[in-house]
Every structure is written in C-alpha cells, then in structure tokens.
Amino acid sequence: MTDPTTRPGVGKPRTGDTPTGQPGEGPAAAGQAGQSGDTPTGQSGDSPAQRRERSLGRLGDRKRARLDELARATADPGGVSLYRDALRRLRRNPVAIVGAVIVGLFVLVALFAPLIAPHDPVQRFDELTRDLTVDSIPGATAGHPFGSDPLGRDFLSRMIHGSRQTLFVGVLATLIGLTLGVLLGAIAGAFGGWVDVVLMRLTDVMLALPSLLLAITLVAMASRSSQWTVIFAVAIVSVPIFARLLRGSMLAQRESDHVLAARALGVKERNIVLRHMLPNSLTAVIVQATLTFAVSILDAAALSFLGLGDPDINRAEWGLMLGVDGQRYFEVRPELAYYPALAIIVVALGFTLLGEAMREAIDPKNRR
Numbered sequence: 536m537t538d539p540t541t542r543p544g545v546g547k548p549r550t551g552d553t554p555t556g557q558p559g560e561g562p563a564a565a566g567q568a569g570q571s572g573d574t575p576t577g578q579s580g581d582s583p584a585q586r587r588e589r590s591l592g593r594l595g596d597r598k599r600a601r602l603d604e605l606a607r608a609t610a611d612p613g614g615v616s617l618y619r620d621a622l623r624r625l626r627r628n629p630v631a632i633v634g635a636v637i638v639g640l641f642v643l644v645a646l647f648a649p650l651i652a653p654h655d656p657v658q659r660f661d662e663l664t665r666d667l668t669v670d671s672i673p674g675a676t677a678g679h680p681f682g683s684d685p686l687g688r689d690f691l692s693r694m695i696h697g698s699r700q701t702l703f704v705g706v707l708a709t710l711i712g713l714t715l716g717v718l719l720g721a722i723a724g725a726f727g728g729w730v731d732v733v734l735m736r737l738t739d740v741m742l743a744l745p746s747l748l749l750a751i752t753l754v755a756m757a758s759r760s761s762q763w764t765v766i767f768a769v770a771i772v773s774v775p776i777f778a779r780l781l782r783g784s785m786l787a788q789r790e791s792d793h794v795l796a797a798r799a800l801g802v803k804e805r806n807i808v809l810r811h812m813l814p815n816s817l818t819a820v821i822v823q824a825t826l827t828f829a830v831s832i833l834d835a836a837a838l839s840f841l842g843l844g845d846p847d848i849n850r851a852e853w854g855l856m857l858g859v860d861g862q863r864y865f866e867v868r869p870e871l872a873y874y875p876a877l878a879i880i881v882v883a884l885g886f887t888l889l890g891e892a893m894r895e896a897i898d899p900k901n902r903r
Contacts, residue, residue, distance in 0.1 A: 621896035631892030637885025644695060645702040652692040653678070656851045663687040672868040681874065685860055686848075694874055696851040701832055701882070704766055704852075708831040711770035713824050716777020717817075723778065724785025724816070725808040735782065738775035746772045750834050754843045762845040769834045773827045780823055784816035791815075818897055825890035829883040836879050853879050 625631040644651060654660075664687030666673045674682040681691035719738070723731040741749065753768040754760055788794055789812065797807050838844050839854030840862070848859060853875040861872025 621893070624896045625892060628892050628896070630888050631896070634885045634888030634890075634892060637881060638889055641698060641882050641885065642702065645698040648695050648699045652695040654689040654692040656688065656693045656696040657849045658689070659687040660689065661687075663689075670867060672864060672871070674868070674870070682868070682870070684856075684871065685864055690871070690874070693851040693856065694853075694878065697853045697856060697875065698878070698882075700850065700852040701835070701854075701879075704762070704769070704835045705828050705832045708766045708769040708835065709773065709824055709828045711767065712773030712827065712831075713777055713820070715770070716774045717781055717820060719774065719778040720781030720820075721785065721808070721813055724782040724789070725804075725812065727786075727789075731782070734778070738778050741772075741775040742779070746830070747834055747837055750838060751841070751843065754838055760843050760846065762850075765835050765838050765844045768838065769831045772834065773831065776827065777820055777823065781816055781820050784819055785812050788812040788815055819894075822890060822893045822897060825886055825893060829886035829890070832879060832883050832886070 625635075660679070660683070662676070663673050663679065663683035667683070667685070667687055672683055672685060673679075676682065679689050679691065681689070681694065684690045684693060719734050723734040744752075750768040750772050753771055754764050757764040785808075794807060794811050797811055835844070836854030836857065839852055840858035842858060844855055845852065848855075857872055857875040857879070861869075861875060865872050
C-alpha cells in the first residue's frame with residue numbers, strides 16, 4: 536500500500552487554488568474583492584464615526600431638498616413686498632372698499648363741482664325768493680331738487696360746491712400738520728437727549744388739551760376769524776399726533792440692523808437719518824394722515840358751526856351751512872341742517888374706514 540503523502544499529486548496545492556481550497560480565489564482576487572465596494576457600508580475600511588457622519592450628511596441633504604421643495608410650492612413667483620401684500624388685502628377687505636368708494640366720490644364731486652352743480656351757488660332765483668317768508672322756505676321744486684336756502688339760492692348747488700371747500704380745508708390742514716409733525720418727530724427721534732425731552736414735553740402739553748378746545752382757543756386768539764385761521768388752528772391740533780408717532784417709529788429704527796450696519800460702515804449721521812430711518816418710519820404716519828383728515832373735517836365744521844370760521848355767508852361750506860342756516864331755521868326747514876350734517880358724517884366715515892383698513896393691512900402682525 537502506497538503512502539498517501541508520497542503519492543504523486545497528493546498534498547500539493549493545485550495551480551490556482553487558494554489557501555482556503557476554493558478555486559480561482561487567489562491573493563489578487565481577494566484584493567479585488569476588497570476594493571469592489573459591494574459591501575453594505577460602501578467601504579469596508581470605514582470607521583463607525585465616518586459611516587455615521589456620511590449617513591447624517593445624506594439625511595441633511597434630503598431635508599434640505601424637502602424644504603426647498605416646500606418653499607418653491609408656497610412662494611409667490613414674483614415675490615411679495617409689504618406694500619403689494621397690503622394692497623392685495625385692501626382689495627379683499629369690504630371695509631376698505633366702502634371707504635375708498637366714499638372717498639373717491641367725495642373727491643370727484645369736489646374736483647368737478649363747477650361742472651356738476653346745476654346752478655351758480657351765489658345766484659338768487661326769483662321763483663325761490665318770491666315764496667320766501669319768515670316761516671316758510673321753499674322745498675324741492677322743478678330745477679331745484681333740494682329746494683332753496685334762506686336767501687333764495689339753489690341748495691343743491693351750494694351742497695356740491697361745499698364739498699370743494701371742505702376738501703380744501705381738510706387737505707391743507709392735514710398737510711400743514713403733517714409737515715410740522717414730521718419735522719418735530721424727525722428732530723426728536725434723530726437727536727434724542729435733551730432735544731427729544733423738550734420737544735416731547737411740548738407735545739404732551741398740547742395732547743393734554745382736547746383737540747377742539749385747543750382749536751377754539753387758537754382761533755379766538757386771532758384778531759379776525761377767517762378761513763385761514765380755521766386751517767391753521769386745525770393743523771396745529773394735529774401736529775403732536777404726527778410728531779409722537781414718527782418719533783416712536785424712528786426710535787425703533789435707531790437700533791435696527793441696517794442702521795447699525797450703516798454706522799459701522801462710517802455713513803454720516805445725516806444720511807442715516809434721511810435715507811434709512813426716516814423713509815422706513817413714514818408708513819405709519821401716512822396712514823395716520825388718512826385718519827387725521829376725517830378729524831380735520833369735523834373740527835373745521837365745528838369751528839364754522841360755532842361762528843369762528845369764515846364770516847362770508849356767500850361761501851358754500853358745510854360747517855357754515857349747518858351753523859348759520861341749519862341752526863337758525865331748523866324749525867322752519869330742518870333739511871337745511873340734515874343735508875350738511877349727513878354729508879360731513881358720511882365723508883368723515885369714509886376716511887375713517889379707509890384709514891383703519893390701511894393700518895390693518897400695513898401692520899406686519901396681520902400678514903398671513
């Protein structure tokens with residue numbers, strides 16, 4: 536019997552066999568298998584920390600992709616600024632629409648009063664004056680839908696021209712008050728310190744008095760009452776409101792990031808105030824001007840009603856018509872008081888509704 540260890544071909548590894556006895560898996564094949572990358576982790580030589588970091592990276596990429604997808608789905612293609620968003624919400628707000636319609640009609644009537652009015656507001660008509668008595672004022676007749684005033688003039692024409700006078704007084708008083716208030720508020724908010732203290736204490740004194748009482752006091756101090764004394768009195772009353780509002784907005788802007796960045800870059804303080812702080816603080820002031828316009832109309836009408844306005848009885852102005860004609864002849868013909876009072880209330884309501892809607896639309900807290 537032959538010894539197996541001495542038999543030919545026994546105990547000798549065959550060509551191509553690996554040490555494990557599997558054909559075709561030599562050292563080169565083993566090296567290729569180690570570099571193939573078909574292992575579950577991708578690379579058999581990575582440490583656990585590297586594999587964990589790579590997994591977190593893939594998870595972060597997926598989260599970022601999802602967030603980008605959601606942002607693209609909810610974003611406005613053209614981008615929406617604060618003012619565009621406010622205008623869009625104003626168009627959807629029924630209160631703003633009602634206020635805008637009232638204000639628009641009032642402005643159109645005031646601007647085109649000479650074309651709309653059927654007659655001259657100071658002309659006296661024979662068909663009206665011949666029926667005038669102490670106890671009787673003609674009502675609606677052919678060609679005179681609102682009847683006559685106590686002097687035989689067409690009341691509808693005077694009402695239409697009175698809108699122009701009311702618009703003139705309200706706009707001019709609001710613009711003067713806005714200009715002076717912005718000036719004081721900008722100085723107080725820009726400089727601060729003792730300048731702010733002095734100006735704000737002055738506005739506090741003015742705010743402590745009722746607006747109508749302050750306006751009456753200012754008109755009474757004039758040597759002769761006129762339309763301009765009413766305008767300036769109403770304007771002065773609104774100055775502390777604008778000054779306080781702008782001053783608060785500018786103080787908030789002083790610590791904002793863009794103002795601090797401008798100071799860090801060495802921008803002059805004057806340029807910071809005029810180009811950065813003031814423009815970003817005027818939005819609330821402009822909205823307040825719409826509300827103040829309604830108050831100016833009411834204050835001007837109240838001064839005229841009390842006899843402190845324009846003494847010219849030929850001038851068509853709603854407050855004057857309400858005070859001189861409506862009050863004196865209320866028992867004879869109450870429509871002389873009803874029509875001007877209703878016009879003043881409706882116009883003031885229109886500006887108030889529009890102003891409140893604008894304030895809500897521009898307020899960033901209400902953005903959805």
